[in-house]
Amino acid sequence: MATGRELLTLRGHTSTVYCAAFSPDGMRLATGGIDRTIKVWDLATGQELLNLRGHGERILSLIFRLDGRQIASTSHDGTVKVWDAAGGQELFSIGHGAYGAVLCVAFRPDGRRLASADAEGIVKVWDTSNGQNTLALRIQTGMIRVLEFSPDGRRLMCGGPDGTVKVLDATPLR
Numbered sequence: 001m002a003t004g005r006e007l008l009t010l011r012g013h014t015s016t017v018y019c020a021a022f023s024p025d026g027m028r029l030a031t032g033g034i035d036r037t038i039k040v041w042d043l044a045t046g047q048e049l050l051n052l053r054g055h056g057e058r059i060l061s062l063i064f065r066l067d068g069r070q071i072a073s074t075s076h077d078g079t080v081k082v083w084d085a086a087g088g089q090e091l092f093s094i095g096h097g098a099y100g101a102v103l104c105v106a107f108r109p110d111g112r113r114l115a116s117a118d119a120e121g122i123v124k125v126w127d128t129s130n131g132q133n134t135l136a137l138r139i140q141t142g143m144i145r146v147l148e149f150s151p152d153g154r155r156l157m158c159g160g161p162d163g164t165v166k167v168l169d170a171t172p173l174r
Contacts, residue, residue: 008046012039021062021071023085030071032059038073040085050088054081061104065111070128072114074102080116082128092131096124104147106156108170115156117144123158139166
């Protein structure tokens with residue numbers, strides 16, 4: 001950032017890239033978009049390491065688990081998928097419901113829970129060991145565009161187009 005010099009140009013997606021996430025160690029980058037693929041790149045070489053396919057529509061958000069072992073993705077197809085970040089295998093797929101696009105996703109810092117939010121204002125929380133739903137809440141009317149656990153995992157925040165940010169008690173999710 002000191003010079004603004006371009007370090008890499010990563011080529012491989014066939015259309016618009018909607019989202020990206022750095023691995024916690026900063027050595028990999030996951031990207032996703034309209035072409036329905038998630039690509040994982042080696043940032044030292046620019047080489048494509050993984051090409052993850054499985055979503056039926058565009059990829060809307062991505063996140064690495066804090067230990068770097070899993071990647072979660074959301075899609076306009078209404079699903080959340082959790083992938084093995086080393087080998088690229090799909091570990092499980094979650095149907096968020098009949099509400100269309102799943103816009104954002106967040107891992108709790110300990111990696112045991114995953115929260116996702118959809119275009120109808122519903123937040124769901126999942127057990128990452130088996131993909132089972134542990135909680136579903138209608139938080140607001142309309143899209144939730146941002147979702148994040150606090151560093152201690154005790155709170156979950158979400159925000160949307162109505163200009164509010166809601167902070168929820170996440171301690172029962174342990």
